[in-house]
Amino acid sequence: MIQEMTFTRRSEFLPYNRACLGPEEEQEVLDTLRSGWLTTGPKTRRFEAEMAEFTGAGHCLALNSCTAALHIAMVAAGIGEGDEILTPSMTFPSAINEMVHERITPVFVDVEPDTLNLDVSLVEERITPRTRAIMPVHFAGHPVEQDRLREIADRHGLLVIGDAAHATESTFRGRHVSRFEDMTAYSFYATKNLTTGEGGMLGIEDDQVAERARLLSLHGMSRDAWKRYSSEGYQHWDIVTPGYKYNLTDVASSLGLHQLRKLPGFLLERERQTARYDEAFADLGDVLRLLVRRPHVRSACHLYVIQVRTENLRATRDQVMHEIQAENVGIGIHFRGVHLHPFYRERFGFAPGMLPHTERASEQVISIPLYPGLKEEDQEYVIQVVRRVLLRHRR
Numbered sequence: 001m002i003q004e005m006t007f008t009r010r011s012e013f014l015p016y017n018r019a020c021l022g023p024e025e026e027q028e029v030l031d032t033l034r035s036g037w038l039t040t041g042p043k044t045r046r047f048e049a050e051m052a053e054f055t056g057a058g059h060c061l062a063l064n065s066c067t068a069a070l071h072i073a074m075v076a077a078g079i080g081e082g083d084e085i086l087t088p089s090m091t092f093p094s095a096i097n098e099m100v101h102e103r104i105t106p107v108f109v110d111v112e113p114d115t116l117n118l119d120v121s122l123v124e125e126r127i128t129p130r131t132r133a134i135m136p137v138h139f140a141g142h143p144v145e146q147d148r149l150r151e152i153a154d155r156h157g158l159l160v161i162g163d164a165a166h167a168t169e170s171t172f173r174g175r176h177v178s179r180f181e182d183m184t185a186y187s188f189y190a191t192k193n194l195t196t197g198e199g200g201m202l203g204i205e206d207d208q209v210a211e212r213a214r215l216l217s218l219h220g221m222s223r224d225a226w227k228r229y230s231s232e233g234y235q236h237w238d239i240v241t242p243g244y245k246y247n248l249t250d251v252a253s254s255l256g257l258h259q260l261r262k263l264p265g266f267l268l269e270r271e272r273q274t275a276r277y278d279e280a281f282a283d284l285g286d287v288l289r290l291l292v293r294r295p296h297v298r299s300a301c302h303l304y305v306i307q308v309r310t311e312n313l314r315a316t317r318d319q320v321m322h323e324i325q326a327e328n329v330g331i332g333i334h335f336r337g338v339h340l341h342p343f344y345r346e347r348f349g350f351a352p353g354m355l356p357h358t359e360r361a362s363e364q365v366i367s368i369p370l371y372p373g374l375k376e377e378d379q380e381y382v383i384q385v386v387r388r389v390l391l392r393h394r395r
């Protein structure tokens with residue numbers, strides 16, 4: 001039994017996440033620096049083409065964050081003031097903040113308690129004449145019930161804009177998650193499964209929307225720098241719409257090209273570690289709720305989220321969190337519901353009680369270390385620490 005093993009506190013901090021970069025990325029960045037072309041150029045175009053092939057998207061547009069991708073998606077689709085978008089509150093607030101900037105109203109839908117994903121059975125009752133889109137978040141990499149969601153969207157003439165920040169490589173019934181969506185936003189932030197430090201991508205199916213999104217991503221200029229300064233000679237550009245400055249650099253894409261190739265191997269490691277945690281915590285059902293993985297999906301296993309069942313513990317989540325960290329193990333919190341944050345309470349009058357599963361999870365989730373390169377003995381240490389802390393407070 002693990003709890004009977006002798007315990008020695010590690011002296012070195014174990015981070016909850018660590019990017020996995022190798023000599024291939026280093027060499028590619030060096031090649032880019034020596035090429036003299038730093039901003040959006042040939043490597044970004046190649047990264048876009050490879051992401052389009054990987055996901056099956058009609059178009060892929062490289063951007064400097066997932067937040068930018070979600071913003072551009074809404075604007076390119078013509079969603080704006082007074083419109084409503086259905087989305088979970090159990091997420092990172094980036095898309096929701098962008099909705100506020102565009103005067104779009106976020107309409108929150110509660111999550112399933114076992115996956116913490118948007119509960120598709122609650123979507124239809126929240127649709128109004130102002131609803132324009134549904135924005136699922138594939139929590140921790142587990143796809144939302146995509147076929148049912150697509151069917152509801154089609155029946156009501158709504159767009160599906162996916163937040164796939166956790167789900168770059170997730171599949172639903174054997175197809176990439178994006179195959180059920182009109183647009184899909186990916187994050188290449190430092191902690192994500194595929195990282196470029198900062199970066200993002202927007203997959204787009206509609207040709208005209210794709211053209212508009214590309215225009216919006218670089219000031220609304222009729223010609224990008226790669227074309228303006230090419231050997232064909234300088235060409236005038238025009239502003240045809242007031243756009244944004246959201247383009248991805250070739251330095252970042254240098255990382256992305258190799259990270260994308262390594263993604264399938266990374267996923268195998270994530271799946272192995274996830275299975276190991278599932279097995280190690282299987283007997284703690286009274287104090288720990290583990291996320292379920294449905295048989296018809298392949299999750300990107302982006303996070304390993306435990307929910308501490310505070311009803312059976314003499315400790316709060318934050319106490320458990322502090323005690324885990326005190327043993328030199330890094331953790332993350334994904335997430336505290338967006339509707340509970342002060343700005344959202346004040347602006348929209350949101351209050352506890354409106355989304356019971358989201359609110360319970362907000363008080364119980366802790367993400368523990370999971371990433372390719374996490375050593376087996378380090379994972380065993382995490383397991384030992386989590387078990388010790390929970391058993392200490394078990395009622």
Ligand SMILES: *Cc1c(COP(=O)(O)O)cnc(C)c1O
Nearest residue numbers: 065066067092094165187188189
């Ligand atoms: C990380 C994250 C984002 C934001 O990604 P950026 O690339 O940092 O803008 C959006 N949504 C979710 C669910 C995320 O986890």
